Amino acid sequence: AQSVTQLDSHVSVSEGTPVLLRCNYSSSYSPSLFWYVQHPNKGLQLLLKYTSAATLVKGINGFEAEFKKSETSFHLTKPSAHMSDAAEYFCVVRYPNDYKLSFGAGTTVTVRA
Amino acid sequence: EAQVTQNPRYLITVTGKKLTVTCSQNMNHEYMSWYRQDPGLGLRQIYYSMNVEVTDKGDVPEGYKVSRKEKRNFPLILESPSPNQTSLYFCASSLRSGGAINEKLFFGSGTQLSVL
Numbered sequence: 659a660q661s662v663t664q665l666d667s668h669v670s671v672s673e674g675t676p677v678l679l680r681c682n683y684s685s686s687y688s689p690s691l692f693w694y695v696q697h698p699n700k701g702l703q704l705l706l707k708y709t710s711a712a713t714l715v716k717g718i719n720g721f722e723a724e725f726k727k728s729e730t731s732f733h734l735t736k737p738s739a740h741m742s743d744a745a746e747y748f749c750v751v752r753y754p755n756d757y758k759l760s761f762g763a764g765t766t767v768t769v770r771a
Numbered sequence: 772e773a774q775v776t777q778n779p780r781y782l783i784t785v786t787g788k789k790l791t792v793t794c795s796q797n798m799n800h801e802y803m804s805w806y807r808q809d810p811g812l813g814l815r816q817i818y819y820s821m822n823v824e825v826t827d828k829g830d831v832p833e834g835y836k837v838s839r840k841e842k843r844n845f846p847l848i849l850e851s852p853s854p855n856q857t858s859l860y861f862c863a864s865s866l867r868s869g870g871a872i873n874e875k876l877f878f879g880s881g882t883q884l885s886v887l
Contacts, residue, residue: 667811694876701775701861701878702814748813758829759876761806761813 662751664762671739672770679734679765681749691732692750693723696764702748708732719743744769773798777862777879784852785887792847792882794862800877801867803845804829805837807858808881814861820845821867852886859883 665680683689693705706717713725719742723734732749749762775796784790796803804819806829816829820839834856836848845864849856860883863876 664813699880701880702863702876703878704875707875758816758819759804761815763811763813 662749662760662762664747664749664765666765667763668766668768670768670770673741674738677734677736677739677743677767679747679749679767681732681734681762682730683732683749683751684730687753688727689754690752691723691725692752692759693717693721693732693734694748694750694761696746696748698745705734705747739767739769741769741771743767773877775862775864775877775879777860777882779882780880781883783885783887786853787851790849790852790884792849792860792862792884794845794847794879795843796845796864796877797843798864798866798877799842800864801842802865803839804863804865804876805835805845805847806861806863807831807856808861809858817847817860852884854886857884857886 661684663682671677690709692707694702695705696702705721706715708715708725716722721736723732725732746764746766748764751760778793801822805817806814808814815831817835818829818837820826823839823842826837859881861881862879865876
């Protein structure tokens, strides 16, 4: 069965420092991969997606993610965290010919002033 | 404004009392889906629908029903709610492309359900 694992349940960073959120997926097939963000009391919003084009994907708000097939990873990064980045982030996977999306458990990001 | 509208935002009920959470989208999306969000478990899919009168089970369908009589509406029905269905529920919709869903899901604002 397809699965996605977010390696950190909580990440705390200082404003202006880099953010790294780690995600690994099971490797049965080449999947489509996404990162969604959920701000407090809001629905989820798409940050970026990988669909077998460029392995480095740029998203909104300065986020980017790199697809590494050899490591079955799709880590999310941002060079400089902002207070508004405090939210929960979900790594999501979809496999070919599958209409379902599988969500990771989520990583909560806190940003210290 | 393009949006997915869920109602109600908050609902407190008692065990066994039937309830319906409504979901409506104004983007003419074919695909609609329900998720529940629980701490440490992320979002788990309950049911989804590829088009009118076409629905299928997700990962956690037990205790839930859905219907898709119109393209814009996809209500979630709990015939006999139980405390383990206390959760945050999200409805989402998307276009289909090439036989599969377009991956950008549009989410509603969520419904916090408490079953006592």
